[in-house]
Amino acid sequence: MLNERYLPVIATLVVFILLYGYGMVEYKGFRDTLVFTNLLTDNAFLIVTAVGMSFVIISGGIDLSVGSMIAFVGVLLAYLITGLGIHPVYAAIIALLTATFFGMMMGVIIAYFEIQPFIVTLAGLFLFRGLAYMINLNSVPIDHELLVILSEIYVPLPGRGGLTFIAMAMLALLVIGVVVAKRTRFGLNVYAVGGDVQSAALMGVPVKSTLVRIYALSGLYSGAAGITFAIYTGSAYPLAAVGVELDAIAAVVIGGTLLTGGVGFVFGAFLGALIQGIIQTLISFDGTLNSWWTKVAIGALLLMFILMQKAIVHFTRRYSGKNPASSEEPAMQKVESTQA
């Protein structure tokens, strides 16, 4: 039996296959595995960010701070490794702990002071970007032999393609995200909070601590994205990753997750980010189009997906004939209020 909630993510998969198929038909070079593995490598930091963002959006929230967090973590890494001479492994651990801590603090403010995530993470957006500038104003290279070793790791695949270290790290983080969402109590609590926060509380879900953990997780994942980005570019720059929070949100939504919360799949965010990447690749293969067409295409796609989700929700409710927002409902609620 096909569950109706898989429909949006299946639609995303279909769009991805269609775009990829179009590329393979149009351009010879597109048929090589290199195109796919480059997609994984080039979009690794975005996918990692989007995995963390998925938890936030499934819980009904939003995290605008992730782009600034990527820049902050990059600059922090550069400072720790090049400035203080700390080994990159320890530097990465410190950076991840710092990012998780900041995420957790935003979660605490959201959960215990009951302030909208939009505002709290908007403050985070400014704060982390500012902190990045306080550490370093310029773009600096990150030099360490470990980074050279990591960049040489390469698992060749048939064709010219192959998996880089950051592609594999991204895939590992994706798998962990999928498992946490579907196979742990925390993951199910995230869905419950996003589905109906009042009911979740009455059912015994620890709403506040779940929220804190969600934003801590998003901090951790955007921190990991920051490290991925630093390895990818080999440098750190406080102005890096501006607007990535919006790309990540777009990836999550294109992946079939509802912004209203409660519905969605972490794997969908992976597909959503890949679709953004493939549009970019298609435009660069074309060669005549301005790269800004990427934004136009993503904008159109985003709009299409949101409308499609509305339509799916509408039709499934109508077919099952149990629309919770049917005409009888307001009357019932009125009756309740008089009985209170």
Next chain:
Amino acid sequence: MTDVNQPPLLSIEHINKRFPGVRALNDVSLTFHSGEVHALLGENGAGKSTLIKVLTGIYAKDSGDITLEGRKVHIKNSQDAQNSGIRTVYQEINLIPTMTVAENLTLLDQPRRFGMIRWRSAHSQAREMLARVGLDIDPNSLLVSHSIAVQQMVAIARALGSKARLLILDEPTASLDSDEIARLFGLMRQLKAQGMAIIFVTHFLDQVYAISDTISVLRNGSHVGTFKTRALSQTELVGHMLGKDLDMLQHEQRDITETEEKPVVLSLSQVGKTGMLKPVDLNLRQGEIVGLAGLLGSGRTELCELAYGAARSDQGSKTWLGQSLPINTPKQAIEQGMAYCPEDRKHRGIIAELSVRENLILALQSSRGWWSRIPMAEQQAVVSEFIERLSIKTSDMEKPIGELSGGNQQKVILARWLVTNPKLLILDEPTRGIDVGAHHDILNIIRELCEEGMSLLVASSEVEEIVAFAHRVVVLRDRGKVSEIVGNQISQKSIIQAIAQ
């Protein structure tokens, strides 16, 4: 059946709970036995929901003891209640609509291995839970894909969990149809046979008699009494709920002006709305007060809203002064000369931050249109006239209305509508929560308005009050009209008997 000699499963002794200005529970003592369906009844503000919230740990009691199987228990939060085996199912379904049935049933209690949820055994656990309530649905289906009744059963299945001893059903039938109710009752009987104690809260007296073994009545936070259902007549029960001793009530003779020959202002013919009110006939004549009597949830408010157009009827037709007119929105009703003071004064009547003057002038302003400014001098003249006429006690007409007493707020709302000179005034619970003096004033105002030729439709939970002013009483029960009492036949006794029939 309950064995009286058997020790109770749960007993509560001398429970007190105060809220600022209200004594919500006053020295309440009750016992609940295993294998018993115990109906908890009472009108609005009786303390039912407070009692349930104390039992489920949502409120902390001020004093008193809760004893479970002979041992004192301290219920400080809903987790404590759960662990004590006290489970609650509310009228609103508290499950997650966007999750599957199995996810809902096993939430927070999923079988795990090495921290990972084992979905296969979670599904078989969910299937077992569904089987206990006699449901055969796919655990992998989304909760919203099922009817409200099935969702309710799923909620019960979840509540029963592993070690439920006492199941509290808080108005579980309010949104169910009769087949679904029968199914729920079947389940309740089955659970009872298995030794579950069930507390059943409802407004439907028929259901109380269909399912319960014992009835406890609360009124104004106090325990009125606990009775064997078989030994208590419906009339006695209604008397207890309303606080009237029937034997003490006489058929007092009233002097009633004849209103039969006056023209009909508003006529409702088979007006109703599915799920809200069964079709009702009603004629309201000029200079007549029609009282709406009935228990909480009987459909009084619903009838007021349908008459006024605050809710749109889906059956029947309305006639206004002999003409068939569509009165489907409050705007149309106001244009014809209707006015409506809703029951929930705080949320739907006053705007607490605005002054007495601003609150009073609202309806006048809206009847003239927002573009025509009413000169301040005129406003002040109108306001001071009504402050005097209704003896509204306020130091200043610019005082925020929220600072006035309930009775004076109610008078301002009355004045707001009187300024527009309506032909028909609908009042829903005009005297709830106001002091004795203001109560008396408002009854006098109602009578005066009627003498001036205004028609009034007044819903009230106080039978005494309706008897005091109504020319005609429409008695409602279970969301439908059951009888109409006219003129000299009106008495507290006749109304209570009509409610209890």
